[in-house]
Amino acid sequence: MESSSTYFSGFSLNDLWYLGEAALRTLWISVLAISIGSVIGIFLGLALSVSRVVAFTLGTILDIFRSVPLIIQLVLFFNFAPIIGLRLNPFEAGLIVLIVYTSCYVANVARGGIEAVGQPMRRAARSLGMNYWQDLRYVVWPIGLRAVFPAWVGVALGVLKDSALVSILGYVELLKASQILMTRTQEAILILSIAGAFYFALSYPISYYATRLEQRWSQ
Amino acid sequence: MIKISNLYKSYDDLEVLKGINLNVSKGEVLSVIGSSGSGKSTLLYCINGLEPIQQGQIIVDDIDVHASDTNLNSVRQNMGMVFQQWNSFPHLTVLENVALAPRIVSKLPKAQALEIAEKQLRHVGLGDKLSKYPSALSGGQQQRLAIARALAMEPKCMLFDEATSALDPELVGEVLDTIRLLAEEGMTMICVTHEMGFAREVSDRVAFFHEGVIEEINQPEELFGAPKSVYLQKFLSKVKK
Numbered sequence A: 001m002e003s004s005s006t007y008f009s010g011f012s013l014n015d016l017w018y019l020g021e022a023a024l025r026t027l028w029i030s031v032l033a034i035s036i037g038s039v040i041g042i043f044l045g046l047a048l049s050v051s052r053v054v055a056f057t058l059g060t061i062l063d064i065f066r067s068v069p070l071i072i073q074l075v076l077f078f079n080f081a082p083i084i085g086l087r088l089n090p091f092e093a094g095l096i097v098l099i100v101y102t103s104c105y106v107a108n109v110a111r112g113g114i115e116a117v118g119q120p121m122r123r124a125a126r127s128l129g130m131n132y133w134q135d136l137r138y139v140v141w142p143i144g145l146r147a148v149f150p151a152w153v154g155v156a157l158g159v160l161k162d163s164a165l166v167s168i169l170g171y172v173e174l175l176k177a178s179q180i181l182m183t184r185t186q187e188a189i190l191i192l193s194i195a196g197a198f199y200f201a202l203s204y205p206i207s208y209y210a211t212r213l214e215q216r217w218s219q
Numbered sequence B: 001m002i003k004i005s006n007l008y009k010s011y012d013d014l015e016v017l018k019g020i021n022l023n024v025s026k027g028e029v030l031s032v033i034g035s036s037g038s039g040k041s042t043l044l045y046c047i048n049g050l051e052p053i054q055q056g057q058i059i060v061d062d063i064d065v066h067a068s069d070t071n072l073n074s075v076r077q078n079m080g081m082v083f084q085q086w087n088s089f090p091h092l093t094v095l096e097n098v099a100l101a102p103r104i105v106s107k108l109p110k111a112q113a114l115e116i117a118e119k120q121l122r123h124v125g126l127g128d129k130l131s132k133y134p135s136a137l138s139g140g141q142q143q144r145l146a147i148a149r150a151l152a153m154e155p156k157c158m159l160f161d162e163a164t165s166a167l168d169p170e171l172v173g174e175v176l177d178t179i180r181l182l183a184e185e186g187m188t189m190i191c192v193t194h195e196m197g198f199a200r201e202v203s204d205r206v207a208f209f210h211e212g213v214i215e216e217i218n219q220p221e222e223l224f225g226a227p228k229s230v231y232l233q234k235f236l237s238k239v240k241k
Protein backbone atom coordinates (compact mmCIF):
# COMPACT_ATOMS: atom_id res chain seq x y z
CA MET A 1 0.00 0.00 0.00
CA GLU A 2 3.06 2.24 -0.15
CA SER A 3 1.96 3.48 -3.53
CA SER A 4 -1.08 5.29 -2.17
CA SER A 5 1.10 7.49 0.04
CA THR A 6 1.39 9.93 -2.85
CA TYR A 7 -1.78 11.93 -2.50
CA PHE A 8 -2.23 12.16 -6.22
CA SER A 9 -5.89 11.75 -6.88
CA GLY A 10 -5.94 10.77 -10.58
CA PHE A 11 -5.26 7.25 -11.81
CA SER A 12 -1.53 6.69 -12.18
CA LEU A 13 0.79 3.98 -13.38
CA ASN A 14 1.47 3.16 -9.76
CA ASP A 15 -2.17 2.35 -9.34
CA LEU A 16 -1.96 -0.08 -12.21
CA TRP A 17 0.89 -1.83 -10.39
CA TYR A 18 -1.21 -1.79 -7.29
CA LEU A 19 -4.06 -3.51 -9.14
CA GLY A 20 -1.63 -5.96 -10.72
CA GLU A 21 -0.33 -6.90 -7.31
CA ALA A 22 -3.88 -7.35 -6.06
CA ALA A 23 -4.61 -9.55 -9.07
CA LEU A 24 -1.69 -11.73 -8.03
CA ARG A 25 -3.24 -12.03 -4.58
CA THR A 26 -6.52 -13.06 -6.17
CA LEU A 27 -4.61 -15.60 -8.20
CA TRP A 28 -2.72 -16.84 -5.15
CA ILE A 29 -5.72 -17.38 -2.91
CA SER A 30 -7.67 -18.95 -5.79
CA VAL A 31 -4.90 -21.31 -6.84
CA LEU A 32 -4.48 -22.44 -3.24
CA ALA A 33 -8.22 -22.87 -2.72
CA ILE A 34 -8.72 -24.68 -6.02
CA SER A 35 -5.81 -27.06 -5.63
CA ILE A 36 -6.29 -27.93 -1.96
CA GLY A 37 -10.08 -27.93 -2.32
CA SER A 38 -9.90 -30.20 -5.37
CA VAL A 39 -7.77 -32.78 -3.57
CA ILE A 40 -10.13 -32.78 -0.58
CA GLY A 41 -13.14 -32.78 -2.90
CA ILE A 42 -11.88 -35.84 -4.77
CA PHE A 43 -11.62 -37.78 -1.51
CA LEU A 44 -15.06 -36.57 -0.47
CA GLY A 45 -16.36 -37.71 -3.86
CA LEU A 46 -14.82 -41.14 -3.28
CA ALA A 47 -16.44 -41.28 0.15
CA LEU A 48 -19.79 -40.35 -1.41
CA SER A 49 -19.54 -43.30 -3.77
CA VAL A 50 -18.65 -45.82 -1.05
CA SER A 51 -21.95 -46.42 0.69
CA ARG A 52 -25.44 -45.05 0.82
CA VAL A 53 -25.22 -44.11 4.49
CA VAL A 54 -22.08 -42.07 3.91
CA ALA A 55 -23.56 -40.54 0.78
CA PHE A 56 -26.62 -39.42 2.69
CA THR A 57 -24.94 -37.88 5.76
CA LEU A 58 -21.99 -36.40 3.94
CA GLY A 59 -24.23 -35.31 1.09
CA THR A 60 -26.42 -33.36 3.49
CA ILE A 61 -23.44 -31.55 4.98
CA LEU A 62 -22.17 -30.67 1.52
CA ASP A 63 -25.62 -29.43 0.55
CA ILE A 64 -25.61 -27.04 3.49
CA PHE A 65 -22.28 -25.56 2.46
CA ARG A 66 -23.41 -25.27 -1.12
CA SER A 67 -26.68 -23.58 -0.30
CA VAL A 68 -25.47 -20.96 2.20
CA PRO A 69 -24.09 -17.95 0.26
CA LEU A 70 -20.34 -17.74 0.39
CA ILE A 71 -20.42 -14.22 1.75
CA ILE A 72 -22.39 -15.37 4.80
CA GLN A 73 -19.99 -18.27 5.37
CA LEU A 74 -17.06 -15.86 5.22
CA VAL A 75 -18.50 -13.42 7.73
CA LEU A 76 -19.70 -16.17 10.06
CA PHE A 77 -16.41 -18.03 10.03
CA PHE A 78 -14.29 -14.90 10.40
CA ASN A 79 -16.28 -13.81 13.43
CA PHE A 80 -16.67 -17.21 15.05
CA ALA A 81 -13.11 -18.44 14.56
CA PRO A 82 -11.77 -16.31 17.48
CA ILE A 83 -14.48 -17.73 19.75
CA ILE A 84 -13.15 -21.25 19.26
CA GLY A 85 -9.63 -19.96 19.78
CA LEU A 86 -8.48 -19.59 16.18
CA ARG A 87 -6.62 -16.37 15.57
CA LEU A 88 -6.80 -15.95 11.82
CA ASN A 89 -5.99 -13.05 9.57
CA PRO A 90 -8.39 -12.25 6.70
CA PHE A 91 -6.28 -14.21 4.22
CA GLU A 92 -6.25 -17.36 6.34
CA ALA A 93 -9.93 -17.16 7.20
CA GLY A 94 -10.86 -16.46 3.58
CA LEU A 95 -8.67 -19.27 2.32
CA ILE A 96 -10.18 -21.82 4.69
CA VAL A 97 -13.73 -20.89 3.72
CA LEU A 98 -12.84 -20.96 0.01
CA ILE A 99 -11.22 -24.38 0.40
CA VAL A 100 -14.32 -25.79 2.08
CA TYR A 101 -16.50 -24.17 -0.58
CA THR A 102 -14.37 -25.60 -3.41
CA SER A 103 -14.26 -29.09 -1.86
CA CYS A 104 -18.05 -29.23 -1.64
CA TYR A 105 -18.45 -28.49 -5.32
CA VAL A 106 -15.57 -30.69 -6.41
CA ALA A 107 -16.99 -33.55 -4.31
CA ASN A 108 -20.10 -33.57 -6.47
CA VAL A 109 -18.10 -33.31 -9.65
CA ALA A 110 -15.88 -36.19 -8.51
CA ARG A 111 -18.87 -38.32 -7.65
CA GLY A 112 -20.23 -37.65 -11.13
CA GLY A 113 -16.91 -38.76 -12.59
CA ILE A 114 -16.90 -41.98 -10.61
CA GLU A 115 -20.47 -42.70 -11.66
CA ALA A 116 -19.58 -42.00 -15.27
CA VAL A 117 -16.98 -44.75 -15.12
CA GLY A 118 -19.58 -47.15 -13.75
CA GLN A 119 -19.60 -50.35 -11.77
CA PRO A 120 -19.24 -52.71 -14.77
CA MET A 121 -16.06 -50.99 -15.94
CA ARG A 122 -14.60 -51.15 -12.44
CA ARG A 123 -15.52 -54.80 -12.07
CA ALA A 124 -13.75 -55.50 -15.34
CA ALA A 125 -10.65 -53.76 -13.99
CA ARG A 126 -10.80 -55.66 -10.71
CA SER A 127 -11.34 -58.94 -12.57
CA LEU A 128 -7.94 -58.41 -14.18
CA GLY A 129 -6.38 -58.49 -10.73
CA MET A 130 -6.10 -54.75 -10.16
CA ASN A 131 -6.44 -53.73 -6.54
CA TYR A 132 -8.65 -50.89 -5.35
CA TRP A 133 -6.00 -48.21 -5.83
CA GLN A 134 -4.82 -49.48 -9.21
CA ASP A 135 -8.43 -49.41 -10.38
CA LEU A 136 -8.71 -45.81 -9.17
CA ARG A 137 -5.40 -44.70 -10.59
CA TYR A 138 -5.47 -46.38 -14.01
CA VAL A 139 -9.17 -46.69 -14.79
CA VAL A 140 -11.42 -44.46 -12.70
CA TRP A 141 -9.15 -41.42 -12.72
CA PRO A 142 -8.43 -41.13 -16.46
CA ILE A 143 -11.93 -42.06 -17.59
CA GLY A 144 -13.75 -40.07 -14.90
CA LEU A 145 -11.52 -37.03 -15.36
CA ARG A 146 -12.30 -36.83 -19.06
CA ALA A 147 -16.00 -37.10 -18.30
CA VAL A 148 -16.19 -34.30 -15.76
CA PHE A 149 -13.25 -32.09 -16.66
CA PRO A 150 -15.45 -29.33 -18.13
CA ALA A 151 -17.51 -29.32 -14.93
CA TRP A 152 -14.35 -29.05 -12.84
CA VAL A 153 -13.12 -26.15 -14.95
CA GLY A 154 -16.44 -24.47 -14.31
CA VAL A 155 -15.94 -24.86 -10.56
CA ALA A 156 -12.37 -23.53 -10.78
CA LEU A 157 -13.43 -20.45 -12.75
CA GLY A 158 -16.27 -19.89 -10.32
CA VAL A 159 -13.89 -19.98 -7.35
CA LEU A 160 -11.58 -17.52 -9.08
CA LYS A 161 -14.42 -15.05 -9.39
CA ASP A 162 -16.01 -15.80 -6.03
CA SER A 163 -12.69 -15.18 -4.31
CA ALA A 164 -13.62 -11.49 -4.72
CA LEU A 165 -15.95 -11.97 -1.76
CA VAL A 166 -12.98 -12.46 0.54
CA SER A 167 -12.52 -8.70 0.18
CA ILE A 168 -15.22 -8.11 2.79
CA LEU A 169 -12.88 -9.55 5.40
CA GLY A 170 -10.38 -6.86 4.44
CA TYR A 171 -8.02 -8.98 2.37
CA VAL A 172 -6.78 -6.71 -0.39
CA GLU A 173 -7.30 -8.75 -3.53
CA LEU A 174 -8.38 -7.45 -6.90
CA LEU A 175 -11.88 -6.30 -5.96
CA LYS A 176 -10.87 -4.70 -2.67
CA ALA A 177 -7.98 -2.90 -4.37
CA SER A 178 -10.36 -1.58 -7.00
CA GLN A 179 -12.72 -0.28 -4.33
CA ILE A 180 -9.86 1.48 -2.55
CA LEU A 181 -8.74 3.12 -5.77
CA MET A 182 -12.27 4.08 -6.75
CA THR A 183 -12.79 5.87 -3.48
CA ARG A 184 -9.61 7.82 -4.00
CA THR A 185 -9.74 8.58 -7.71
CA GLN A 186 -13.50 8.57 -8.33
CA GLU A 187 -12.78 6.87 -11.64
CA ALA A 188 -15.04 3.90 -11.16
CA ILE A 189 -15.58 2.94 -14.80
CA LEU A 190 -11.90 2.98 -15.68
CA ILE A 191 -10.84 1.03 -12.61
CA LEU A 192 -13.60 -1.56 -12.83
CA SER A 193 -12.79 -2.06 -16.50
CA ILE A 194 -9.16 -2.67 -15.62
CA ALA A 195 -10.14 -5.02 -12.80
CA GLY A 196 -12.46 -6.85 -15.20
CA ALA A 197 -9.63 -7.16 -17.68
CA PHE A 198 -7.44 -8.63 -14.97
CA TYR A 199 -10.11 -11.21 -14.07
CA PHE A 200 -10.38 -12.09 -17.73
CA ALA A 201 -6.60 -12.38 -18.01
CA LEU A 202 -6.61 -14.79 -15.06
CA SER A 203 -9.50 -16.92 -16.36
CA TYR A 204 -8.72 -17.04 -20.03
CA PRO A 205 -5.59 -19.20 -19.82
CA ILE A 206 -7.57 -21.74 -17.80
CA SER A 207 -10.38 -21.98 -20.33
CA TYR A 208 -7.95 -21.96 -23.21
CA TYR A 209 -5.79 -24.71 -21.81
CA ALA A 210 -8.88 -26.71 -20.80
CA THR A 211 -10.31 -26.56 -24.30
CA ARG A 212 -7.00 -27.66 -25.79
CA LEU A 213 -6.82 -30.57 -23.39
CA GLU A 214 -10.38 -31.65 -24.18
CA GLN A 215 -9.62 -31.51 -27.90
CA ARG A 216 -6.59 -33.69 -27.41
CA TRP A 217 -8.58 -36.23 -25.39
CA SER A 218 -11.41 -36.40 -27.86
CA GLN A 219 -9.16 -37.53 -30.68
CA MET B 1 -9.81 -77.05 -10.93
CA ILE B 2 -12.97 -75.29 -9.70
CA LYS B 3 -14.79 -76.90 -6.77
CA ILE B 4 -17.93 -75.30 -5.44
CA SER B 5 -19.65 -76.82 -2.44
CA ASN B 6 -22.85 -75.84 -0.71
CA LEU B 7 -22.71 -72.25 -1.93
CA TYR B 8 -25.30 -69.78 -0.63
CA LYS B 9 -25.41 -66.18 -1.71
CA SER B 10 -27.91 -63.41 -1.02
CA TYR B 11 -28.17 -59.74 -1.83
CA ASP B 12 -29.59 -58.27 1.37
CA ASP B 13 -32.87 -60.20 1.77
CA LEU B 14 -32.89 -61.74 -1.66
CA GLU B 15 -31.46 -65.25 -1.68
CA VAL B 16 -30.01 -65.79 -5.13
CA LEU B 17 -27.90 -68.95 -4.87
CA LYS B 18 -29.34 -71.70 -2.73
CA GLY B 19 -26.86 -74.48 -2.29
CA ILE B 20 -24.72 -74.86 -5.40
CA ASN B 21 -22.43 -77.88 -5.74
CA LEU B 22 -20.32 -77.96 -8.84
CA ASN B 23 -16.95 -79.29 -9.97
CA VAL B 24 -15.26 -78.20 -13.14
CA SER B 25 -12.18 -80.16 -14.06
CA LYS B 26 -9.13 -78.93 -15.89
CA GLY B 27 -9.75 -78.38 -19.59
CA GLU B 28 -13.49 -78.77 -19.21
CA VAL B 29 -15.94 -76.39 -20.84
CA LEU B 30 -19.11 -75.93 -18.82
CA SER B 31 -22.00 -73.92 -20.19
CA VAL B 32 -24.56 -72.44 -17.87
CA ILE B 33 -28.06 -71.76 -19.14
CA GLY B 34 -31.22 -70.66 -17.41
CA SER B 35 -33.81 -67.94 -17.38
CA SER B 36 -33.13 -64.35 -16.45
CA GLY B 37 -32.65 -63.75 -12.73
CA SER B 38 -31.80 -67.37 -11.93
CA GLY B 39 -28.39 -66.37 -10.56
CA LYS B 40 -26.01 -67.25 -13.39
CA SER B 41 -24.05 -63.99 -13.34
CA THR B 42 -24.01 -64.02 -9.56
CA LEU B 43 -22.34 -67.43 -9.60
CA LEU B 44 -19.52 -66.11 -11.78
CA TYR B 45 -19.10 -63.04 -9.57
CA CYS B 46 -18.80 -65.30 -6.54
CA ILE B 47 -16.24 -67.55 -8.22
CA ASN B 48 -14.22 -64.46 -9.07
CA GLY B 49 -14.61 -62.95 -5.60
CA LEU B 50 -16.37 -59.86 -6.94
CA GLU B 51 -19.30 -60.68 -4.65
CA PRO B 52 -19.02 -62.01 -1.10
CA ILE B 53 -20.81 -65.25 -0.24
CA GLN B 54 -22.85 -66.22 2.82
CA GLN B 55 -22.11 -69.91 3.08
CA GLY B 56 -20.13 -72.67 1.43
CA GLN B 57 -16.80 -72.82 -0.28
CA ILE B 58 -15.29 -72.07 -3.67
CA ILE B 59 -11.91 -73.61 -4.37
CA VAL B 60 -10.10 -72.56 -7.51
CA ASP B 61 -6.80 -74.24 -8.26
CA ASP B 62 -6.45 -75.29 -4.59
CA ILE B 63 -7.11 -71.79 -3.25
CA ASP B 64 -10.18 -71.06 -1.16
CA VAL B 65 -11.41 -67.88 -2.86
CA HIS B 66 -13.46 -66.58 0.06
CA ALA B 67 -11.11 -67.46 2.91
CA SER B 68 -10.20 -64.38 4.88
CA ASP B 69 -6.48 -64.74 4.23
CA THR B 70 -6.84 -65.12 0.47
CA ASN B 71 -5.46 -62.33 -1.67
CA LEU B 72 -8.30 -61.86 -4.14
CA ASN B 73 -6.17 -59.84 -6.50
CA SER B 74 -3.82 -62.73 -7.05
CA VAL B 75 -6.71 -65.20 -7.32
CA ARG B 76 -8.21 -63.05 -10.05
CA GLN B 77 -4.98 -63.09 -12.01
CA ASN B 78 -5.55 -66.80 -12.53
CA MET B 79 -9.13 -66.29 -13.66
CA GLY B 80 -10.07 -64.29 -16.71
CA MET B 81 -13.54 -62.86 -16.86
CA VAL B 82 -15.44 -61.49 -19.85
CA PHE B 83 -18.66 -59.60 -19.30
CA GLN B 84 -21.74 -58.94 -21.34
CA GLN B 85 -20.60 -55.34 -21.74
CA TRP B 86 -17.09 -55.35 -23.10
CA ASN B 87 -15.82 -52.47 -20.94
CA SER B 88 -12.81 -51.56 -23.03
CA PHE B 89 -10.77 -48.76 -21.47
CA PRO B 90 -11.70 -45.89 -23.82
CA HIS B 91 -8.63 -43.77 -23.09
CA LEU B 92 -6.13 -46.44 -24.11
CA THR B 93 -5.28 -47.91 -27.49
CA VAL B 94 -6.17 -51.51 -28.19
CA LEU B 95 -2.60 -52.56 -27.46
CA GLU B 96 -2.43 -50.55 -24.23
CA ASN B 97 -5.79 -51.95 -23.12
CA VAL B 98 -4.31 -55.43 -23.15
CA ALA B 99 -0.86 -54.47 -21.85
CA LEU B 100 -2.14 -52.49 -18.84
CA ALA B 101 -2.78 -55.35 -16.43
CA PRO B 102 0.41 -57.29 -17.26
CA ARG B 103 2.33 -54.08 -16.65
CA ILE B 104 0.76 -52.87 -13.42
CA VAL B 105 -0.61 -56.09 -11.92
CA SER B 106 2.03 -58.60 -12.97
CA LYS B 107 4.65 -55.82 -12.88
CA LEU B 108 6.25 -56.91 -16.15
CA PRO B 109 8.64 -54.56 -17.93
CA LYS B 110 6.83 -52.48 -20.52
CA ALA B 111 8.39 -54.16 -23.56
CA GLN B 112 7.42 -57.60 -22.32
CA ALA B 113 3.88 -56.50 -21.47
CA LEU B 114 3.47 -55.07 -24.97
CA GLU B 115 4.82 -58.26 -26.48
CA ILE B 116 2.30 -60.40 -24.58
CA ALA B 117 -0.47 -57.98 -25.50
CA GLU B 118 0.38 -58.14 -29.16
CA LYS B 119 0.51 -61.93 -29.07
CA GLN B 120 -2.93 -62.18 -27.50
CA LEU B 121 -4.42 -59.62 -29.88
CA ARG B 122 -3.19 -61.65 -32.84
CA HIS B 123 -4.61 -64.71 -31.14
CA VAL B 124 -8.11 -63.22 -31.20
CA GLY B 125 -7.66 -61.78 -34.68
CA LEU B 126 -7.07 -58.13 -33.82
CA GLY B 127 -3.45 -58.00 -34.91
CA ASP B 128 -4.19 -55.17 -37.33
CA LYS B 129 -5.90 -52.90 -34.78
CA LEU B 130 -3.11 -52.44 -32.25
CA SER B 131 -2.87 -48.67 -32.37
CA LYS B 132 -6.59 -48.00 -32.80
CA TYR B 133 -8.77 -46.73 -29.97
CA PRO B 134 -11.67 -48.94 -28.84
CA SER B 135 -14.19 -46.39 -30.13
CA ALA B 136 -13.06 -47.30 -33.65
CA LEU B 137 -13.92 -50.97 -33.11
CA SER B 138 -17.17 -52.83 -33.62
CA GLY B 139 -18.88 -54.47 -30.66
CA GLY B 140 -17.61 -57.87 -31.72
CA GLN B 141 -14.07 -56.57 -32.00
CA GLN B 142 -14.32 -54.90 -28.59
CA GLN B 143 -15.53 -58.15 -27.09
CA ARG B 144 -12.56 -59.96 -28.61
CA LEU B 145 -10.39 -57.20 -27.19
CA ALA B 146 -11.86 -57.97 -23.77
CA ILE B 147 -11.01 -61.64 -24.28
CA ALA B 148 -7.44 -60.78 -25.25
CA ARG B 149 -7.17 -58.51 -22.24
CA ALA B 150 -8.17 -61.34 -19.94
CA LEU B 151 -5.89 -63.84 -21.70
CA ALA B 152 -2.90 -61.55 -21.34
CA MET B 153 -2.86 -62.35 -17.63
CA GLU B 154 -2.33 -65.98 -18.64
CA PRO B 155 -5.26 -67.23 -16.58
CA LYS B 156 -5.80 -70.88 -15.76
CA CYS B 157 -9.52 -70.59 -16.44
CA MET B 158 -11.97 -68.22 -18.07
CA LEU B 159 -15.43 -67.11 -17.03
CA PHE B 160 -17.75 -65.77 -19.71
CA ASP B 161 -20.93 -63.95 -18.73
CA GLU B 162 -23.18 -63.77 -21.77
CA ALA B 163 -20.30 -62.55 -23.85
CA THR B 164 -22.43 -62.30 -26.97
CA SER B 165 -25.82 -61.12 -25.77
CA ALA B 166 -25.11 -57.40 -26.16
CA LEU B 167 -23.92 -57.89 -29.74
CA ASP B 168 -25.70 -57.39 -33.02
CA PRO B 169 -26.58 -60.82 -34.42
CA GLU B 170 -24.09 -60.60 -37.26
CA LEU B 171 -21.23 -60.04 -34.80
CA VAL B 172 -22.02 -62.98 -32.52
CA GLY B 173 -20.25 -65.48 -34.74
CA GLU B 174 -16.78 -63.96 -34.55
CA VAL B 175 -16.85 -63.89 -30.76
CA LEU B 176 -18.15 -67.44 -30.49
CA ASP B 177 -15.41 -68.53 -32.88
CA THR B 178 -12.85 -67.00 -30.54
CA ILE B 179 -14.32 -68.78 -27.52
CA ARG B 180 -14.44 -72.00 -29.52
CA LEU B 181 -10.77 -71.57 -30.33
CA LEU B 182 -9.96 -71.32 -26.62
CA ALA B 183 -12.01 -74.45 -25.95
CA GLU B 184 -9.99 -76.33 -28.56
CA GLU B 185 -6.78 -75.15 -26.93
CA GLY B 186 -7.91 -76.77 -23.71
CA MET B 187 -8.80 -73.72 -21.64
CA THR B 188 -10.98 -74.46 -18.62
CA MET B 189 -14.11 -72.36 -19.05
CA ILE B 190 -17.48 -71.58 -17.57
CA CYS B 191 -19.70 -69.90 -20.14
CA VAL B 192 -23.00 -68.38 -19.17
CA THR B 193 -24.81 -68.23 -22.48
CA HIS B 194 -28.08 -67.81 -24.29
CA GLU B 195 -26.69 -69.44 -27.40
CA MET B 196 -28.08 -72.97 -27.15
CA GLY B 197 -26.40 -74.05 -30.37
CA PHE B 198 -23.06 -72.95 -29.03
CA ALA B 199 -23.63 -74.61 -25.65
CA ARG B 200 -24.56 -77.83 -27.37
CA GLU B 201 -21.60 -77.86 -29.70
CA VAL B 202 -18.74 -76.60 -27.55
CA SER B 203 -19.51 -77.71 -23.99
CA ASP B 204 -18.44 -80.86 -22.25
CA ARG B 205 -21.34 -80.36 -19.86
CA VAL B 206 -24.26 -77.98 -19.58
CA ALA B 207 -25.81 -76.81 -16.31
CA PHE B 208 -29.37 -75.55 -16.19
CA PHE B 209 -30.00 -72.96 -13.46
CA HIS B 210 -33.41 -72.50 -12.00
CA GLU B 211 -34.16 -70.19 -9.08
CA GLY B 212 -30.74 -70.40 -7.54
CA VAL B 213 -30.08 -74.11 -7.83
CA ILE B 214 -28.60 -76.31 -10.52
CA GLU B 215 -31.77 -77.99 -11.63
CA GLU B 216 -30.07 -80.28 -14.12
CA ILE B 217 -26.51 -80.84 -15.29
CA ASN B 218 -25.43 -83.22 -17.99
CA GLN B 219 -23.63 -83.72 -21.25
CA PRO B 220 -25.19 -81.58 -23.95
CA GLU B 221 -26.69 -84.43 -25.98
CA GLU B 222 -28.60 -85.73 -22.96
CA LEU B 223 -29.51 -82.37 -21.50
CA PHE B 224 -30.88 -80.99 -24.75
CA GLY B 225 -32.01 -84.33 -26.19
CA ALA B 226 -33.76 -85.77 -23.16
CA PRO B 227 -34.33 -83.08 -20.52
CA LYS B 228 -35.62 -84.58 -17.25
CA SER B 229 -36.64 -81.50 -15.32
CA VAL B 230 -40.00 -80.01 -16.22
CA TYR B 231 -38.56 -76.53 -15.79
CA LEU B 232 -35.83 -77.34 -18.27
CA GLN B 233 -38.36 -78.73 -20.71
CA LYS B 234 -40.35 -75.51 -20.43
CA PHE B 235 -37.23 -73.38 -20.76
CA LEU B 236 -36.08 -75.21 -23.87
CA SER B 237 -39.46 -75.06 -25.54
CA LYS B 238 -39.54 -71.31 -24.94
CA VAL B 239 -36.04 -70.83 -26.32
CA LYS B 240 -36.81 -72.79 -29.46
CA LYS B 241 -39.62 -70.45 -30.40
Ligand SMILES: Nc1ncnc2c1ncn2[C@@H]1O[C@H](COP(=O)(O)OP(=O)(O)OP(=O)(O)O)[C@@H](O)[C@H]1O
Residues within 6 Å of the ligand: B011, B014, B016, B034, B035, B036, B037, B038, B039, B040, B041, B042, B043
Ligand atom coordinates in the same frame (compact mmCIF):
# COMPACT_ATOMS: atom_id res chain seq x y z
N1 LIG C 1 -25.96 -56.12 -6.94
C1 LIG C 1 -27.18 -56.64 -6.72
N2 LIG C 1 -27.92 -56.24 -5.68
C2 LIG C 1 -29.16 -56.76 -5.45
N3 LIG C 1 -29.72 -57.72 -6.20
C3 LIG C 1 -29.03 -58.19 -7.26
C4 LIG C 1 -27.73 -57.67 -7.57
N4 LIG C 1 -27.28 -58.32 -8.67
C5 LIG C 1 -28.25 -59.19 -9.02
N5 LIG C 1 -29.30 -59.12 -8.18
C6 LIG C 1 -30.52 -59.95 -8.24
O1 LIG C 1 -30.14 -61.29 -8.13
C7 LIG C 1 -30.89 -62.12 -8.97
C8 LIG C 1 -29.97 -62.93 -9.84
O2 LIG C 1 -29.28 -62.06 -10.70
P1 LIG C 1 -28.24 -62.55 -11.77
O3 LIG C 1 -27.73 -61.35 -12.46
O4 LIG C 1 -27.24 -63.45 -11.14
O5 LIG C 1 -29.16 -63.39 -12.74
P2 LIG C 1 -28.83 -63.99 -14.16
O6 LIG C 1 -29.19 -65.40 -14.11
O7 LIG C 1 -27.43 -63.65 -14.55
O8 LIG C 1 -29.84 -63.22 -15.09
P3 LIG C 1 -29.64 -62.65 -16.58
O9 LIG C 1 -29.88 -63.80 -17.50
O10 LIG C 1 -30.72 -61.62 -16.69
O11 LIG C 1 -28.28 -62.07 -16.67
C9 LIG C 1 -31.83 -61.21 -9.73
O12 LIG C 1 -33.09 -61.28 -9.11
C10 LIG C 1 -31.22 -59.85 -9.59
O13 LIG C 1 -32.22 -58.88 -9.56
Ligand SMILES: [Mg+2]
Residues within 6 Å of the ligand: B040, B041, B042, B161, B162
Ligand atom coordinates in the same frame (compact mmCIF):
# COMPACT_ATOMS: atom_id res chain seq x y z
MG1 LIG D 1 -26.54 -62.31 -15.96
